[in-house]
Amino acid sequence: MGKPRTPGGRARRTHELLGEEYPEAVCELDHQDPFQLLVATILSAQCTDKRVNMVTPDLFAAYPTPEDLAAAPLAHVEELVRSTGFFATKARNIVGMAQELVHRFDGRVPGKMSDLVSLPGVGRKTANVVRSVALGLPGLPVDTHVARITGLLGITEHKDPVKIELELNPMVPAAERGDFSMRLIFHGRRVCIARRPRCHECVLAWFCPSAGD
Numbered sequence: 001m002g003k004p005r006t007p008g009g010r011a012r013r014t015h016e017l018l019g020e021e022y023p024e025a026v027c028e029l030d031h032q033d034p035f036q037l038l039v040a041t042i043l044s045a046q047c048t049d050k051r052v053n054m055v056t057p058d059l060f061a062a063y064p065t066p067e068d069l070a071a072a073p074l075a076h077v078e079e080l081v082r083s084t085g086f087f088a089t090k091a092r093n094i095v096g097m098a099q100e101l102v103h104r105f106d107g108r109v110p111g112k113m114s115d116l117v118s119l120p121g122v123g124r125k126t127a128n129v130v131r132s133v134a135l136g137l138p139g140l141p142v143d144t145h146v147a148r149i150t151g152l153l154g155i156t157e158h159k160d161p162v163k164i165e166l167e168l169n170p171m172v173p174a175a176e177r178g179d180f181s182m183r184l185i186f187h188g189r190r191v192c193i194a195r196r197p198r199c200h201e202c203v204l205a206w207f208c209p210s211a212g213d
């Protein structure tokens with residue numbers, strides 16, 4: 001098979017090959033519903049999924065619904081999320097987000113991008129995680145792995161995550177955008193590691209313009 005020569009062609013081959021490589025690629029943040037995923041994703045900023053998964057069981061046991069979290073004492077929430085880092089901001093954001101859900105959205109997580117990004121602590125990346133993983137809607141989260149690897153693969157020249165997302169969207173079928181992102185995140189954690197990419201183990205190396213040894 002010839003090398004894909006266009007950004008769209010490279011995106012399609014990447015999606016196919018990483019799909020074979022990581023058939024189990026799913027969101028690694030533990031959650032039971034869209035509200036819990038929204039909270040967990042806000043907590044995951046600058047923090048590992050593993051660490052978030054260690055704090056959310058106690059947090060969700062204490063405050064299982066948006067109504068409960070909206071009325072929570074901030075100091076207790078700070079204590080519960082302390083080990084995820086930036087805990088004061090994160091606690092304020094998740095309590096503020098829950099209050100907005102209760103006051104503006106009848107206690108439910110909205111699906112519209114413009115509604116999601118109007119919530120405290122929610123940017124497009126978080127909104128796209130919730131849309132694609134928990135709500136069954138199109139969403140292509142661009143995190144540090146997605147931005148780095150699509151650049152290395154010559155799929156985009158943009159550095160800004162929003163510009164990358166908008167450029168990638170038409171290259172991937174709407175229903176598969178979340179999977180595309182998740183596969184790149186798996187690849188970035190296991191093979192195309194930021195400090196030392198393992199190009200010799202990479203299934204994309206035969207067409208990656210950045211492939212080294």
Ligand code: SF4
Pocket residue numbers: 149152153191192193197198199202203204205208209210211212
């Ligand atoms: S060949 Fe190397 S740089 Fe290219 S995607 Fe694979 S690991 Fe990353």
